[in-house]
Amino acid sequence: MLKILPVVIALLLLPAQALAEPAPGFHSGPVFTTFGDIAPVESDLAIPEGTVFRVVFNVSAKATPGQLNTTINAAARFINMHVEAGVPISDIHVALVVHGGASSDLLTPAVYAARNGGAANGSAQAISELVDQGVAFWLCGQTATAYQITKADLLPGVGMSLSAMTAFALLQQQGYTLNPF
Known part of the structure; x- marks a missing residue:
């Protein structure tokens, strides 16, 4: 333990940009x-011309x-990675269904700080940029109730669904596949 302490201290002292x-x-x-x-990859699995992706991500773990x-x-x-591989961004449709502790990552800066000891929401800027590119964020309404989150507490562009189960079912009916990790 004492041998790794200097390494941990050195990492903490690095500028944020270096990290x-x-x-x-x-x-x-x-x-x-x-x-x-x-990362660039010489893939043996070709992405056929005209491929349209509709992918939903399951987000349940809260960020530090x-x-x-x-x-x-x-x-x-x-x-x-798919835009770099030649798939037009107009053919990439991504949704995130958020539930459990990860619901905190969808909160406005003031609400997030109040619930996290004054810390900044490290996901807020990324969510804004993703929403600007058409990515859909759906918060489980059952989780929202359990965590006392209202629509007014959410970052712009984040929607509320009846439940995560409902969002997944509806997105699957629209042709979305669940990303397995």
């Missing part, structure tokens, strides 16, 4: 340049306060 640099082998994407980093939610980041990665 945000893409991991080795990864680079920023063509749509979202400050999150959703991707001040950090970007990893599943929200994964949705940006999905878009970035």
Whole structure:
């Protein structure tokens, strides 16, 4: 434990920008340049011309306060890598169904700070950028009630569904497939 303490302290002292640099082998994407980093791959599974993606992400784990939610980041990665692979962004339809603790990541800055010891919502900017690109965010209404979240507490562009189960069922009827991770 004492051997890793200097490493942990050194990481904490790095400027935030240095921590945000893409991991080795990864680079920023063509749509979202400050999150959703991707790696080039020589894929053996071709994406057929004319492919249209309709993908829904299941978001249940809350991000560490001040950090970007990893599943929200994964949705940006999905878009970035497919646009870079030649799929027109108009053929990529992404939705996120949010429930459980992750509901906190959808809160406005003031509400988030009040519920998280003054911390900033590290997902707010990414959500704004994703919404601007047509990504749909659906909060489970049952979770909202359990966590005492109202529509006024939500970031712009975030919608409320009757439940996560309802959102998944309706999105599947619209041809969305569930991303398995």
